[in-house]
Amino acid sequence: MPRFPLLAGPTPYEAAPHLAAALGLGRLHVKREDLSGAALGGNKIRSIELILGAARAAGADTVLTTAASQSNFCRALAGCAARAGMGCRLLLRRAGGMEETGNLLLMRLFGAEIAWTDATDPWDPAITAELDAMADAVRAEGGVPFVVQLPGETAALAASAWALAAEELVEDFDRAGSAPDLLALACGSGLTLAGLALGFAELGLPVRLLGVSVQQPVSRLRPWVEEVVGRTAALLGWDAAGAMDRVTITDDRIAPGYAKPSPDGLDALRLAARTEGLALDPSYTAKAMAGLAGAVGGLVPRRGAAAFLHSGGTPTLFQQAAALR
Ligand SMILES: Cc1ncc(COP(=O)(O)O)c(C=O)c1O
Incomplete structure (x- = not known):
């Protein structure tokens, strides 16, 4: 697959012993995808390597996409496009x-041209x-x-990056001594989860994945993740069979709504900060950490x-900042 390189190398996989103890876990490791480098990092950088690779291969000079106004993806795409000279x-x-x-400030700083839509649902056909x-x-x-539609046509390409990243995680697990019982992550579009589910199945990794939805109900997200697993498998020439077997998705951490901080999320955010000096974000990773805390004694012993x-x-x-204060 054509790739525009953005990651400097594997992202760190760090032990978090104080946070593990506070959560009642024997061991906790944090995959530091927030340190993925380009344009202030995040889980979208791997996907953007393939997206910009495809865009350049198609002879494009401008990438276009759509999301919420504080989208991490749009910020990352804007910064990475600048780096690619697009x-x-x-x-x-x-x-x-x-x-x-926040991200909107950075999108402007990275030189993106911004237009506004009144549509509120990312799946609204008016947006397309x-x-x-x-x-x-x-x-x-x-x-x-080159139009990038994460909840649409570009989904399999973006998820492929995370299917391919499963190999890096196997190396992380080996270095840490063993694979974890459970890997928890935040779920927005569900592409990261779909990619990991496929990659873990392909490599035969017996790790349960907990996707903590921050936006969509499970009834909508799970069939979509399953569809993306199938589409991604087709793109990579892999077998999707059994990929969803070890996937659990919860939607009990969304309230009070997408991108709105929750009390248990803010508790988890404070705990990670004070035990490990780890800065989570209120919209995604804080809610995912709250989901992990709730899974101890259940999905993970x-x-x-x-x-x-x-x-x-x-x-x-x-x-x-105001919510945090
Ligand atoms: C910080 C952060 N975490 C997690 C996610 C969710 O990833 P995905 O959309 O692949 O489910 C996003 C999506 O935008 C994000 O910005």
């Missing part, structure tokens, strides 16, 4: 707030139509657009071994 146009959902702080019109505008100006994917999102920590 233009970036973003269609952002106004409902997420228009104040230029608006994005297509923006791509037409690039063509009319003589450019070559007390004194058992767990891993946590720190998927980034740090800019929203500052954007949500």
Whole structure:
């Protein structure tokens, strides 16, 4: 697959003994994908390596995408596009707030052109139509657009990066002495979870995956993740059979809503900060850590071994300063 290199190397896999003890775990490791380097990092950088690889292979000079106004993905794409010498146009959902702080501030700083939509649901077909019109505008100006639709056509490509990352995690587990019983991660579009589920199945890794939804109900997310597993397997020429068997998805940490901090999420955020000096973000990783805390004694035994994917999102920590105070 064509790849535009952005990661400097494998991301760290760090022991977090104080947080493990506070959660009642025997062992906890944190996969530091927040340190994935480019454009302030996060779990989308691996996917963007393949997205920009595909865009360049298609002869594109401008990438376009759409998400919420504080999207980590849009921030990362804007920064990585700058690094690739490409233009970036973003269609952002106004409902997420228009104040230029956090990721939105960074999108501007990275030089992205920003347009606004009134649609509130990422799956609203109106958004696709608006994005297509923006791509037409690039063509009319003589450019070559590449449209990135994470909940659509680009899903399998983005998830492939995480299927391929499973090999890196096997090396992490080997160095740590053994694989964890459970790996917990935040789930937005579910592409990271889908990729990992496929990659773990391909490598025969007996690790349960806990996807903590921060946006969608399980009834919508699980069939979608399953569909992406199938599409990604087809793209990679792998076998999707059994990939969902070790996947658990919960939606009990979403309240009070997407990108809105929750009391138990903020407790988890404070705990990680004070036990390990680890900065989580209120929208994704704090809720995922709360989900992991709730899984101890259930999906992972007390004194058992767990891993946590720190998927980034740090800019929203500052954007949500008022809630934290
Ligand atoms: C910080 C952070 N963590 C987790 C996720 C969820 O990843 P995915 O969309 O692959 O489910 C996102 C998605 O935007 C994110 O920004």
